[in-house]
Amino acid sequence: MFKRLKEKIARSRGGFIRQLDELFTGRKEISPELLEEIEEILVMADMGISTVQEIIDRLQDEVSRGEISDPEALRDRLKEQIKAIFLRSEKENKLDREGIRPWVILVVGVNGVGKTTSIAKLAWRFKQEGKEVVLVAADTFRAAAVEQLQKWGERMGVPVVSQRPGADPSAVAFDGIETAISRGADVVIVDTAGRLHTQVNLMKELQKIKRVIGKKLQGAPHETLLVLDATTGQNAISQAKTFCEATDVTGIVLTKLDGTAKGGIVASIAHEMNIPVRYIGIGEQMEDLRPFDPDQFVEALFER
Ligand SMILES: Nc1nc2c(ncn2[C@@H]2O[C@H](COP(=O)(O)OP(=O)(O)OP(=O)(O)O)[C@@H](O)[C@H]2O)c(=O)[nH]1
Ligand SMILES: [Mg+2]
Numbered sequence: 671m672f673k674r675l676k677e678k679i680a681r682s683r684g685g686f687i688r689q690l691d692e693l694f695t696g697r698k699e700i701s702p703e704l705l706e707e708i709e710e711i712l713v714m715a716d717m718g719i720s721t722v723q724e725i726i727d728r729l730q731d732e733v734s735r736g737e738i739s740d741p742e743a744l745r746d747r748l749k750e751q752i753k754a755i756f757l758r759s760e761k762e763n764k765l766d767r768e769g770i771r772p773w774v775i776l777v778v779g780v781n782g783v784g785k786t787t788s789i790a791k792l793a794w795r796f797k798q799e800g801k802e803v804v805l806v807a808a809d810t811f812r813a814a815a816v817e818q819l820q821k822w823g824e825r826m827g828v829p830v831v832s833q834r835p836g837a838d839p840s841a842v843a844f845d846g847i848e849t850a851i852s853r854g855a856d857v858v859i860v861d862t863a864g865r866l867h868t869q870v871n872l873m874k875e876l877q878k879i880k881r882v883i884g885k886k887l888q889g890a891p892h893e894t895l896l897v898l899d900a901t902t903g904q905n906a907i908s909q910a911k912t913f914c915e916a917t918d919v920t921g922i923v924l925t926k927l928d929g930t931a932k933g934g935i936v937a938s939i940a941h942e943m944n945i946p947v948r949y950i951g952i953g954e955q956m957e958d959l960r961p962f963d964p965d966q967f968v969e970a971l972f973e974r
Contacts, residue, residue, distance in 0.1 A: 685931025686715035715934030756964030779897035781864030784925035790822035791959035806846030873916035925951030
C-alpha cells in the first residue's frame with residue numbers, strides 16, 4: 671500500500687521534492703540563500719505563503735541557535751516541521767465515533783471536485799470493514815447526479831436513497847437518515863450539489879440540509895467533509911474559507927493528488943484552515959482513496 675501511495679504521488683516527488691533534493695545535494699553548508707531557495711520551492715508547491723513563512727522562520731531560528739548545522743539535518747527538520755503541521759490540525763479536531771450509529775457524513779464542495787466519486791470510494795472502504803452503508807442522493811440539482819450515485823451503489827451493492835431530480839434536497843436527506851435508522855445501518859453518506867443558481871443559495875441549502883438532518887437525528891451530521899481538488903492549488907483555500915463560514919467543516923477530502931506536482935497544498939490546508947485532511951484521492955478507481963496518514967505521506971514524499 672505504501673508503495674502504491676509513493677507511485678501515485680510520484681508527480682509531487684518529480685516536482686517540488688526533486689527540486690528540494692537537488693538543492694541539498696552536494697551542499698556542505700547552510701547559507702541564507704539555501705533557506706531562501708527552500709522558501710521559494712515550497713511556495714511554488716502551493717504550500718501557501720503564511721505556512722512557508724512559519725516553517726522557514728523556525729528553521730532559521732534553529733540554524734542561528736546552532737541546533738541545525740548541516741544541510742542534511744536541515745532537510746530532516748523541514749520534514750519534521752511539515753509533519754508537525756498535520757499533527758496539530760489532527761489533534762485539535764479529533765472525532766469520537768464510539769457508540770454512534772448511524773454515523774452521518776455530509777459531503778460538500780464545489781462542482782467537479784470529486785464529491786460523488788469520493789463518496790463511492792468511502793462507501794467501498796466502509797463496506798470492506800464490514801459496515802453497512804446507506805448513500806443519500808441529495809444533489810437533486812444537476813440532472814445526472816442522482817443516476818451517477820445510483821450506478822455506484824449498484825456496483826457496490828450499497829442502497830441509495832433518492833427522489834426525483836429537482837426534489838427538495840433536505841427532504842431527501844431526511845428520508846435517507848430515516849431509512850438508515852430503520853435498516854440499522856452503521857454509516858450514512860449524504861451527497862450534495864456543487865452548484866446552485868448562486869453560491870449564496872448553495873450555502874443556504876447546505877445549512878438547511880444540516881438542520882434537517884439534525885432534527886431527524888440529534889448530533890448529526892457527525893462529520894462534514896469538504897472535498898477539494900488538489901489541482902486547483904491555492905484556489906482550494908478560498909473555497910475552503912467560503913464553506914467553513916457557512917457550515918462547520920470537520921475534515922477535508924483532497925482529491926486528484928495524482929494529477930498535480932504540487933502536493934504542498936495538503937500542508938497549506940491543514941495549516942491555514944486548521945482542519946485535518948482526512949482522506950486523499952489518488953486516482954479514479956474504487957481503491958484510490960486513502961485515509962490521510964501524515965507520517966506516511968511525508969515519508970513517501972521525502973524518500974530518496
Ligand atoms: N485523477 C483523479 N480523478 C478524480 C479523483 N477524484 C475524482 N476524480 C474525477 O473527477 C471527476 C469529477 O468527479 P465527481 O465525483 O463527479 O465530482 P462532483 O464533485 O461530485 O461533481 P458535481 O456532482 O458536478 O458537483 C470525475 O471524472 C472523477 O473520476 C482523484 O482522486 N483522482
Ligand atoms: Mg456529484
